[in-house]
Amino acid sequence: MVVGEAGDGAEAVRLARRTEVDVILMDLRMPGTGGVEAIARLRELGHPARVLVLTTYDTDRDVLPAIDAGATGYLLKDAPRDELVRAVRAAHAGQSVLAPSVASTLIGLVGAGAAESLSPRELEVLRLVAEGATNQVAARRLLISETTIKTHLLHIYTKLGVRDRASAVAVAYKRGLLD
Numbered sequence: 001m002v003v004g005e006a007g008d009g010a011e012a013v014r015l016a017r018r019t020e021v022d023v024i025l026m027d028l029r030m031p032g033t034g035g036v037e038a039i040a041r042l043r044e045l046g047h048p049a050r051v052l053v054l055t056t057y058d059t060d061r062d063v064l065p066a067i068d069a070g071a072t073g074y075l076l077k078d079a080p081r082d083e084l085v086r087a088v089r090a091a092h093a094g095q096s097v098l099a100p101s102v103a104s105t106l107i108g109l110v111g112a113g114a115a116e117s118l119s120p121r122e123l124e125v126l127r128l129v130a131e132g133a134t135n136q137v138a139a140r141r142l143l144i145s146e147t148t149i150k151t152h153l154l155h156i157y158t159k160l161g162v163r164d165r166a167s168a169v170a171v172a173y174k175r176g177l178l179d
Contacts, residue, residue, distance in 0.1 A: 007031065009038030016042060021049050023091045026071070028055045028062055036065045043070035048147055050091040054084075058101045067158050070151050073097035096154060096163065106158055118159055118177065125152040130169045130178050 003019050006012035009026075010033040016024060024042070028035035039051050052073040053066045063074055073091050075084065076099045087097040098106070118126065121142075128138040135153075139146045157163060160171045172178045 009033030009035055009041075012038050013041050013045070016047055016049055017045065023088050024049045024051045025054045025088070026051050028053060028057055028066060036069045039066060039069040039071050043147075043151065046145060046147065050094070052087060052091050052097065054079075058099065058105060063102050063105055064158075067154060070154070072150070072154060074102045075099050076101065094150065096157065098163075106161060118156060122152050122156050122159070123177065125149060126156055126168060126172055127178060129153070129165050130172070 003021055004015045006015050008030045012024065012026060013033075015021075026035045026039060033041075035053060035055070039053075042049065042051065050072040051070065052075060053071045054075050054077060055062065056077050058074075058076055066074060073087055073096055075087055075097065079087070079099060090097050124142060125138055128141060133141065135146045135149045139149045142149070153165070153168070156168050160168050160175075162168045162171055169178070
């Protein structure tokens with residue numbers, strides 16, 4: 001169910017704060033406050049909604065800042081309607097969704113060695129995941145929110161070029177990131 005529509009990022013943040021929205025579709029380039037800034041602001045405020053970027057831009061200059069800001073998925077506006085519906089449902093269920101061209105962009109960056117190394121906090125999260133901790137348990141142990149754990153996991157997935165927890169742990173062991 002659609003609960004609102006915003007003309008720019010600032011309005012999207014205001015609307016999200018007034019509603020109990022679970023998933024937000026966010027464009028990147030809008031008048032005034034852009035999508036990346038709005039996503040970052042929602043994360044700063046601790047808003048629990050998952051943000052799917054829905055845009056026409058799929059370059060690394062667009063994709064990486066959006067994911068770094070806390071987007072849980074990235075789709076292109078030419079995606080078929082059924083794919084968009086599946087993506088919204090997946091985001092609602094806590095899964096990440098990437099358009100194929102976006103996934104290729106990210107894989108290319110990882111393959112070229114352009115991915116950053118994991119931060120100390122991301123390594124802490126990854127170690128807990130490797131031990132079998134749920135998001136809730138990891139959040140409790142690190143004294144942070146589950147949303148922050150999910151954001152760290154998205155960054156880990158991006159940096160390691162994977163799509164899920166099991167793959168992240170496997171790649172981390174292969175690269176010697178975990179003991």
